[in-house]
Each structure stands twice: as C-alpha cells, then as structure tokens.
Amino acid sequence: MIDLDATDRAILRALQQDATLAASALGRRIGLSQPAAWRRIKRLTEAGVLGARSLDLDLEALGFGVTVFLGVKLALKGRVSLQDFERAVSAIPEVQTVEHVLGLYDFRLRVVARDLPDFERVLRRRIMTLPGVGQVEANVLLSEERRPGPLG
Known part of the structure; x- marks a missing residue:
C-alpha cells in the first residue's frame, strides 16, 4: 500500500x-x-493506484436503453464449471461486467440491451445456454447515481 x-x-x-x-x-x-x-x-x-484510463460511453445515446443486473447461480459447482462459465459469458458483447461474488448467486452480470425484447433474446439465446447455468434472477436498472468514491 x-x-x-x-x-x-x-x-x-x-x-x-x-x-x-x-x-x-x-x-x-x-x-x-x-x-x-x-x-x-x-x-x-x-504503484498500481492508477490503472488504465477508460472512456465512459453513453449507452442510451448509442441505442442501449435497458440495463439489467443478473444474479446467476450455477447448477454445477466446481472449478471447471466456474471457469467455463466465466470464459463463455465474457464473450457475449451485451455483458458489460462479470463479477464472481459470494452469496446467493455465483456471478453478478451487468447486461445492456436495446429494449426488453432484445434483453429477452440475449437472456434466452445466449446466457441461459451457457455451461452450468442454473438459477437466474434479473433486476432492471431504473436509474443510476454515480458516486465519486472514498476520495471524493
């Protein structure tokens, strides 16, 4: 530190x-x-305090009007299934973040879509077909307030 x-x-x-x-x-x-x-x-x-600088895109202006947070519980536990799922889900362009978490779900995903029918397509055809997917819970983002973090 x-x-x-x-x-x-x-x-x-x-x-x-x-x-x-x-x-x-x-x-x-x-x-x-x-x-x-x-x-x-x-x-x-x-020192590793500053990482790569990134650009913050306005997803709504680009046509992605829906953001959904998914909690994904894998049906099969084990190191291989975790790695297989993480690799496969990371290849889906609509999945913005993949977080391996502790709790009710194994992963938390941030998924963007053009609208709800587009999200349903991504969910059914891409996410639900991934290796090891069991239970999934979706939470649609209504609004977001960005916080500056602990230095603010």
Whole structure:
C-alpha cells in the first residue's frame, strides 16, 4: 500500500472527474508544475493506484436503453464449471461486467440491451445456454447515481 499525501489525493480526485487531463492541465488545476504532476502520476501508476484510463460511453445515446443486473447461480459447482462459465459469458458483447461474488448467486452480470425484447433474446439465446447455468434472477436498472468514491 502506498502512502498518499494531500496532493496525491487531489490528483486522484481530479482524474476521477476527468481521466483525460494532461499532466500540464492537471498541474495547473492543483498547483503543480507539469513535470511535478507527471512524476506523481507516474509514481501512482507504478504503484498500481492508477490503472488504465477508460472512456465512459453513453449507452442510451448509442441505442442501449435497458440495463439489467443478473444474479446467476450455477447448477454445477466446481472449478471447471466456474471457469467455463466465466470464459463463455465474457464473450457475449451485451455483458458489460462479470463479477464472481459470494452469496446467493455465483456471478453478478451487468447486461445492456436495446429494449426488453432484445434483453429477452440475449437472456434466452445466449446466457441461459451457457455451461452450468442454473438459477437466474434479473433486476432492471431504473436509474443510476454515480458516486465519486472514498476520495471524493
């Protein structure tokens, strides 16, 4: 674990809001020179605090109006069935996240679809046919509030 000072936390908060900030713009925002900001970003990246920067797409604007969270309980337990399921479900483009969880279900999936009939097609033809799928529970996302995280 790396020790973070107030400047490191300010950098992380700024990058949480806009991961595209260049070191020069980031430095101006928090009162550092470009080289000093770059060195801190490099140190945070090398320590594993900062990972790959990603783009946040507006799924609704792209035509994906429905998001569903699926709880999936596998019918067969065992290391092979977990790995087989995870590999197969990860290949489905509508599945945005695959989380192996502890609790009532073995996996939690975030699935996007154009509409409910499209989701039903993905569920019936792709997800329910995967190896080891047993019980499935669906929860449709009504609204989402993004939280900045513990540094916010």
